[in-house]
Amino acid sequence: MKHHSPFAHVSRRKFLHGMGMATAGLALASCRPRYKPTEEVIESAPTRPVVANPVVAIARADSYDPKLIRSQVQAVLDGIGGVADILAHGKRVAIKVNLTGGTSTKPIAGTKETETYLTHPEVVKALCELLRDAGVKDLFIVEAVYEQDSWPHYEYTEMAKAIGATLVDLNYPNPYKDYVQVSPGDQAMTYKSFYFNPLLLEIDAFISVSKLKCHNTAGVTHTMKNLFGLAPVDIYKSNGGDTYRSAFHGSGKTTAERLPRVIVDLNMARPIHLSLIDGIQTTEGGEGPWINGIRPLKAGVLLAGKDPVATDSVATAVMDFDPTAEYPNAPFVHAQNHLNIAAKLGLGTNQLDKIKVVGEQIPDVKMKFRVSV
Numbered sequence: 048m049k050h051h052s053p054f055a056h057v058s059r060r061k062f063l064h065g066m067g068m069a070t071a072g073l074a075l076a077s078c079r080p081r082y083k084p085t086e087e088v089i090e091s092a093p094t095r096p097v098v099a100n101p102v103v104a105i106a107r108a109d110s111y112d113p114k115l116i117r118s119q120v121q122a123v124l125d126g127i128g129g130v131a132d133i134l135a136h137g138k139r140v141a142i143k144v145n146l147t148g149g150t151s152t153k154p155i156a157g158t159k160e161t162e163t164y165l166t167h168p169e170v171v172k173a174l175c176e177l178l179r180d181a182g183v184k185d186l187f188i189v190e191a192v193y194e195q196d197s198w199p200h201y202e203y204t205e206m207a208k209a210i211g212a213t214l215v216d217l218n219y220p221n222p223y224k225d226y227v228q229v230s231p232g233d234q235a236m237t238y239k240s241f242y243f244n245p246l247l248l249e250i251d252a253f254i255s256v257s258k259l260k261c262h263n264t265a266g267v268t269h270t271m272k273n274l275f276g277l278a279p280v281d282i283y284k285s286n287g288g289d290t291y292r293s294a295f296h297g298s299g300k301t302t303a304e305r306l307p308r309v310i311v312d313l314n315m316a317r318p319i320h321l322s323l324i325d326g327i328q329t330t331e332g333g334e335g336p337w338i339n340g341i342r343p344l345k346a347g348v349l350l351a352g353k354d355p356v357a358t359d360s361v362a363t364a365v366m367d368f369d370p371t372a373e374y375p376n377a378p379f380v381h382a383q384n385h386l387n388i389a390a391k392l393g394l395g396t397n398q399l400d401k402i403k404v405v406g407e408q409i410p411d412v413k414m415k416f417r418v419s420v
Contacts, residue, residue, distance in 0.1 A: 089228045089240045090248060095318040101354035101396060102127050103361040105407040108327045109347050111162070111169045120173040120323070123351035126405040130181050130252075133320040133353065137251030138184040141215075144171055145257050145273050148335045149193025150200045155336050155343060161201055162328040163343050164335050166256050168206040170325045170349070174256065175210040186212035187246060191276045193290075217244050218279045226279065231315035234392050236308040241316050242282050252320045255355065259326030259346055259362055262334045263419040264296065264306055266379035267366065269359035270322035271389065274313040303374060307385035314355065314394060322358035324350040326365065333419040346414050348407070356395025357402045360386055364409050366416040370397040378418045 104126025106119040124130060134140070144166040154160045161167040175186055188207055190197075198204045198214050207214050220226045227248060228240040247253070255270035262268035278292060285293040297305035326348040333341040348365060352358030360370035363378070363386070374383045386397040396402060399409075 089230045092229055092232055092316045093248065093253070093318055095315070095394070096133070096320055096353065098354035098357070098395065100403065101352060101357035101401070102403045102405060103350060103352035103354075103358050104405045105361070105365070105409070105412060106349045107347055107407055107412065108349055109345070111167055111327060113169055113173070116169050116327075117173040117176065119349050120170065120351075121177060122406065123323070123349050124177060127351055127353055130178065130321065133252045134181060134183065138182055139187075139250045140178055140183050140185070140252045140254060141187040141189050141246065141250045142171060142174065142212075142254045142256055143273055143276065144188060144190050144203075145268075145276065146190050146192050146197050146201055146203075147276070148337065150196045151194060152336055155330070155341065158343050163330045164258060164260060164341075165201060166258055167325050167327070168202045170323070170327075171203075171256055172206050172210055174254070174323060175212055179210065186210070187215050187250065188212050189215045189217050189244075189246070189277075191217040191278065191280055193280075215244065215246060217247075217277055218281065220244050226282075229316045231312040234315060235312055236388075237305060238309065238312050238316075241278055241313065243277060243317065244279075247277065247317050253317060254321040254323065255319045256323045256325065258329055259324050259348065259350070259366065260329050260334055261331060261366070261378055261416055261418055263338050264302060264381050265310065265385060266377075266382065266418070267359065267363050267368070268334050269324055269362045270319060270355050271314050271359050271385065272310055274310070274317060274319075277313060277317055303382040307383045307388055310385040311389050311392065311394065314389065315392075319355040320353065322350075322352050322355045324348075324358065324362050326350065326362065331416040338419050340417075340419060344414070344416065346412075348412050354395040354402075356386055356389045356397055360397035360399065361402060361404060361409065363397075364399055365413055367413050368416070370399065378416070380418055380420060 104123040106122045108119045223245045226242040227245045257270045257273040283292040283294045295309045326346040331344045363370040
């Protein structure tokens with residue numbers, strides 16, 4: 048069943064006016080009502096792109112200077128053959144960013160969150176500008192943000208307005224009536240379906256833009272783990288007092304098997320067409336300041352690819368880890384390796400000798416990252 052898109056025949060100005068918004072770049076939700084999703088027909092996942100010979104591009108960047116970022120994002124996109132193929136079915140694109148933790152979390156002393164553990168808006172802006180140049184009509188920047196203040200606080204509101212993108216908080220079905228259930232398909236391991244904002248089915252291309260960093264539980268958190276933020280937080284809590292998707296994590300000994308399988312299920316339910324990783328400035332030791340021992344690190348790289356398993360695996364190797372390592376070996380010291388699971392299911396490859404790396408080479412940009420223990 049194909050949903051009718053509220054965006055399809057309405058001009059951008061009329062759409063925003065109808066939502067009670069004055070300008071583009073404002074989020075589609077500004078409050079946090081409790082939604083109780085109805086039991087609707089489960090939708091099939093969008094078709095997963097097939098990447099027969101994966102290519103991952105690496106470029107150096109030592110700062111978030113806008114001209115430098117624009118040039119280097121262009122370089123990695125050119126290195127993987129551009130974006131014409133992922134736009135072949137239409138010109139509506141959603142970009143999933145990583146704004147984990149929310150504004151109530153204090154940044155690492157002396158740093159900005161986007162220069163340590165969150166996707167930097169300058170990287171997203173450069174990508175959006177290049178997508179516009181390639182003919183993209185409708186741009187949506189999506190995330191299930193922890194607080195509505197996250198958008199302006201992390202400078203996304205201003206950036207989105209400048210490039211004509213719409214910010215969408217995936218914690219809500221707005222502007223649709225309700226969420227839609229989307230199945231990961233026959234290979235689903237943990238969830239037979241996920242509740243998603245229907246926009247995630249209406250787009251023509253889906254891009255995940257993440258940070259290059261470790262994750263306390265998942266080992267690494269690149270573009271595949273970034274899809275945790277597709278799911279509405281309130282629906283995936285184990286109990287009302289939780290502030291995160293505790294149902295995805297499970298509890299006790301179940302976490303080591305459950306969490307990596309949920310990552311893969313999410314990637315089958317909403318396949319990624321393009322992965323872009325911000326490793327210019329980041330952290331080691333964990334995914335955010337709530338992890339003891341996390342500290343800033345300057346890796347000075349950008350990576351891009353169309354096979355998310357391959358892209359995340361090259362990123363893992365850049366961090367001086369083996370992307371085929373298995374629990375409890377670093378960096379997968381607390382859970383099984385979701386890259387191994389994804390590769391076994393045919394989502395992509397994490398075998399470095401089967402991935403063509405262009406631009407900078409892994410040995411030349413490799414930097415040792417510490418894991419959280």
